[in-house]
Amino acid sequence: xxxxxxxxxxxxxxxNEEILKEINLTFDHRSTAIIGQxxxxxxxxxxxxxxxxxxxxxxxxxxxINTKDITVAGLAKYIGLxxxxxxxxxxxxxxxxxxxxxxxxxxxxxxxxxENAIKALKTVGLCEKIxxxxxxxxxxxxxxxxxxSILAMDTEIIIFDEPTIAQDxxxxxxxxxxxxxxxxxxxxxLTIIHDMDFVAETxxxxxxxxxxxxxxxxxxxxxxxxxxxLNEAYLExxxxxQLCQCLGVKETFLTVEEFIEYKKKDRI
Amino acid sequence: xxxxxxxxxxxxxxxxxxxxxxxxxxxxSIAISMILPYKTVGLACMGVSIILLLIAKVFKKVIPLIGxxxxxxxxxxxIQGLFRAGNKTPVFHIVNLIFxxxxxxxxxxxxxxxxxxxxxxxxxxxxxxPSDLIESLVRRGLSPRMxxxxxxxxxxxxxxxxxxETISDAQRSRGMETEGKLSVxxxxxxxxxxxxxxxxxxxTRERSMALEVRGFSSKTHKTxxxxxxxxxxxxxxxxxxxxxLLLAITWRLFI
Amino acid sequence: xxxxxVENLKYKYPLTNELALKGISFEVAKGEFIGIVGKxxxxxxxxxxxxxxxVPHFYKGSYGGSVxxxxxxxxxxxxxxxxxxxxIVFQNPFTQVTGAKLTVYEEIAFGLENMGIQREEMKERIxxxxxxxxxxxxxxxxxxxxxxxxxxxxxxxxxxxxxxEIIVLDEPTSQLDPQGSEEVFKAIQNxxxxxxxxxxxxxxxEKIAKYSDRVMLLHDGEIIDFDTPQKIFSRKDLNDYGVxxxxxxxxxxxxxxxxxxxxxxxxxxxETYDLVVKYNA
Numbered sequence: 001x002x003x004x005x006x007x008x009x010x011x012x013x014x015x016n017e018e019i020l021k022e023i024n025l026t027f028d029h030r031s032t033a034i035i036g037q038x039x040x041x042x043x044x045x046x047x048x049x050x051x052x053x054x055x056x057x058x059x060x061x062x063x064x065i066n067t068k069d070i071t072v073a074g075l076a077k078y079i080g081l082x083x084x085x086x087x088x089x090x091x092x093x094x095x096x097x098x099x100x101x102x103x104x105x106x107x108x109x110x111x112x113x114x115e116n117a118i119k120a121l122k123t124v125g126l127c128e129k130i131x132x133x134x135x136x137x138x139x140x141x142x143x144x145x146x147x148x149s150i151l152a153m154d155t156e157i158i159i160f161d162e163p164t165i166a167q168d169x170x171x172x173x174x175x176x177x178x179x180x181x182x183x184x185x186x187x188x189x190l191t192i193i194h195d196m197d198f199v200a201e202t203x204x205x206x207x208x209x210x211x212x213x214x215x216x217x218x219x220x221x222x223x224x225x226x227x228x229x230l231n232e233a234y235l236e237x238x239x240x241x242q243l244c245q246c247l248g249v250k251e252t253f254l255t256v257e258e259f260i261e262y263k264k265k266d267r268i
Numbered sequence: 269x270x271x272x273x274x275x276x277x278x279x280x281x282x283x284x285x286x287x288x289x290x291x292x293x294x295x296x297s298i299a300i301s302m303i304l305p306y307k308t309v310g311l312a313c314m315g316v317s318i319i320l321l322l323i324a325k326v327f328k329k330v331i332p333l334i335g336x337x338x339x340x341x342x343x344x345x346x347i348q349g350l351f352r353a354g355n356k357t358p359v360f361h362i363v364n365l366i367f368x369x370x371x372x373x374x375x376x377x378x379x380x381x382x383x384x385x386x387x388x389x390x391x392x393x394x395x396x397x398p399s400d401l402i403e404s405l406v407r408r409g410l411s412p413r414m415x416x417x418x419x420x421x422x423x424x425x426x427x428x429x430x431x432x433e434t435i436s437d438a439q440r441s442r443g444m445e446t447e448g449k450l451s452v453x454x455x456x457x458x459x460x461x462x463x464x465x466x467x468x469x470x471x472t473r474e475r476s477m478a479l480e481v482r483g484f485s486s487k488t489h490k491t492x493x494x495x496x497x498x499x500x501x502x503x504x505x506x507x508x509x510x511x512x513l514l515l516a517i518t519w520r521l522f523i
Numbered sequence: 524x525x526x527x528x529v530e531n532l533k534y535k536y537p538l539t540n541e542l543a544l545k546g547i548s549f550e551v552a553k554g555e556f557i558g559i560v561g562k563x564x565x566x567x568x569x570x571x572x573x574x575x576x577x578v579p580h581f582y583k584g585s586y587g588g589s590v591x592x593x594x595x596x597x598x599x600x601x602x603x604x605x606x607x608x609x610x611i612v613f614q615n616p617f618t619q620v621t622g623a624k625l626t627v628y629e630e631i632a633f634g635l636e637n638m639g640i641q642r643e644e645m646k647e648r649i650x651x652x653x654x655x656x657x658x659x660x661x662x663x664x665x666x667x668x669x670x671x672x673x674x675x676x677x678x679x680x681x682x683x684x685x686x687x688e689i690i691v692l693d694e695p696t697s698q699l700d701p702q703g704s705e706e707v708f709k710a711i712q713n714x715x716x717x718x719x720x721x722x723x724x725x726x727x728x729e730k731i732a733k734y735s736d737r738v739m740l741l742h743d744g745e746i747i748d749f750d751t752p753q754k755i756f757s758r759k760d761l762n763d764y765g766v767x768x769x770x771x772x773x774x775x776x777x778x779x780x781x782x783x784x785x786x787x788x789x790x791x792x793x794e795t796y797d798l799v800v801k802y803n804a
Contacts, residue, residue, distance in 0.1 A: 038702070039670075047437075071447050072446075080441070091462030092462075153443070168562045168563040239792070243771060243792060243795060243796065243799075256770060256777070397625075420621065427617075427667065474613065477572075478619040480602045481611050482633055482637060490637060491636055491640060493629060494629075
């Protein structure tokens with residue numbers, strides 16, 4: 001059984017123009033980045049996965065459950081979504097209470113919830129601030145708290161909406177390792193994102209959405225080789241890849257490390 | 269994003285009249301109907317308002333408002349018609365409830381006054397852009413800060429409502445049930461309040477900073493991009509309104 | 524006369540124990556493009572807000588040292604006075620929309636009305652700003668109906684209509700998609716070409732490398748270094764300050780590809796391309 005199955009999905013808001021047309025996708029365990037211009041339908045797609053919107057035609061099946069047959073809250077056990085703006089989600093006075101909110105809602109016992117919350121806070125590196133007020137810390141730290149709130153729910157599938165906005169270099173590295181750890185544990189990680197370098201360094205599969213349709217779907221390396229198609233969708237390849245394309249190198253390199261290894265081997 | 273307002277965009281002469289004249293109209297039509305509390309005067313004022321609403325092509329929008337107030341007015345008619353002190357002359361009866369002339373006439377007076385006020389306000393609200401009204405007040409001395417707050421509220425409240433939906437989505441995504449029976453839905457409302465308030469406070473602070481660096485607290489005399497429509501047309505209307513008021517006062521004092 | 528003179532600037536926000544700025548001194552000449560980099564909470568935003576007077580007049584708090592912007596002493600001037608000399612654009616396009624105006628045109632007029640500019644001149648300035656930021660076609664639209672990139676360009680237009688000679692940008696593209704970011708960077712480049720003094724905080728190092736004349740590295744409220752981008756990004760200790768070099772520079776550092784003349788590493792795609800090609804040959 002696939003973790004997520006999207007069959008023949010069509011969606012439009014109140015009989016206006018169709019935002020998503022004829023989407024057919026399956027997701028298993030490969031970490032996947034969904035990229036595309038603003039307005040292409042990425043956020044709508046994620047909301048459909050989460051059950052916040054229901055398809056006009058077609059089905060979205062999460063772990064065998066059709067999203068039409070269950071409430072959003074019911075689906076929350078299986079699939080978590082880290083919202084873009086942490087201020088849209090945080091409402092408790094203490095960080096520990098905030099991170100325990102999700103786990104308690106989906107049926108964990110208070111002891112389990114506290115354990116999971118502390119584990120999650122350790123993962124994002126904010127364990128010492130456990131009793132502080134979420135609004136007394138910086139915006140980028142609050143973003144890490146919102147990530148911890150979803151990690152503590154221990155869902156099979158986790159979606160990140162623009163995880164790297166307002167993060168500095170260290171913040172991004174931390175988020176990168178969190179995502180890689182989750183993947184290693186067998187969880188399915190999806191993201192909507194604009195940071196091409198981050199995608200190249202972190203995600204195994206990339207899907208490009210343009211004008212409501214899937215334009216490209218494959219391993220990140222394959223997708224970034226299609227320079228012209230990416231340009232059409234107003235996207236640029238990561239900086240390393242661009243350099244290589246400039247130099248006429250045939251392979252598509254995704255990270256600085258890969259390119260350097262290649263160059264060093266070349267020397268020898 | 270639609271701003272919060274009842275303004276109806278049309279191209280009529282009533283729309284072209286400036287906001288201050290319309291404010292004056294409200295004040296004077298209410299004043300006249302109180303200075304000369306005769307039903308004929310009341311009906312005349314109401315008539316004028318309705319004609320203006322028809323010219324402005326917004327009368328249809330007022331009907332639901334009047335309809336709603338009729339519910340309250342009907343209860344006034346019933347209560348006054350049945351129970352007003354000094355009721356002597358029966359007019360008709362339903363089963364064994366007797367309606368008296370004095371009470372009914374009194375109720376009629378109240379109805380006319382209420383509808384008058386509604387119509388006069390409707391003329392202002394349905395045919396004036398809120399920003400024009402507020403700008404006119406600022407030109408005449410309303411604090412620009414107050415003027416800003418009044419204008420901004422109209423656009424920012426719809427924004428807040430959109431934010432509430434996003435916040436609700438975020439909490440549902442974390443397993444908080446919002447669908448189902450009433451008690452569930454009420455409980456679901458509480459976790460929304462915190463983020464909505466915090467969001468608004470944070471946005472307000474960021475917005476205040478953006479306003480400050482655009483000279484919001486500047487003590488220089490403010491100028492206006494839009495030209496005020498103070499042509500002769502509007503001056504004449506204001507003069508006529510004031511004359512009518514003086515006429516009414518004279519009538520009352522000497523006749 | 525230097526455009527900006529900062530001498531031993533110290534600042535502490537109210538109700539905090541630590542100084543946010545610990546004695547900052549530097550000067551900026553007219554027309555320079557300065558990039559400011561540093562990890563989150565290093566004092567970059569606080570410094571930028573100190574250039575426009577929000578620090579200290581908006582936040583209050585404890586203030587020491589002096590900041591002189593285009594001849595005006597910040598401590599002694601009101602924010603609205605300073606607005607004639609220096610403008611600032613923030614990260615979030617939404618909260619820079621006043622919310623009191625129904626069209627983009629009127630929105631840009633807001634600052635000019637506050638400054639008491641006469642109507643004819645107002646219209647000229649607004650038209651110029653709209654054209655410069657390439658948003659003239661949106662002039663009658665409701666500000667909230669614009670995309671993020673368009674909104675941010677409107678924010679920039681609102682500031683430059685007030686004709687400051689210095690503009691400060693605090694991570695102007697962090698909440699925008701790639702297309703929006705490109706639009707904003709293009710606009711900023713245009714302004715710089717016209718002689719505007721630009722101070723920009725950014726995390727996109729490739730952009731900082733591309734546009735800046737000098738780069739300031741901040742850490743923990745102090746200036747670690749203030750020099751050309753080549754010098755700053757060639758430093759070996761960038762990671763210690765929570766900062767990373769542009770991707771091209773990282774590659775060249777690993778491969779030890781330097782610019783022979785300066786002994787420094789390249790910082791842009793073109794420079795890197797040239798040197799790698801030479802290296803291959």
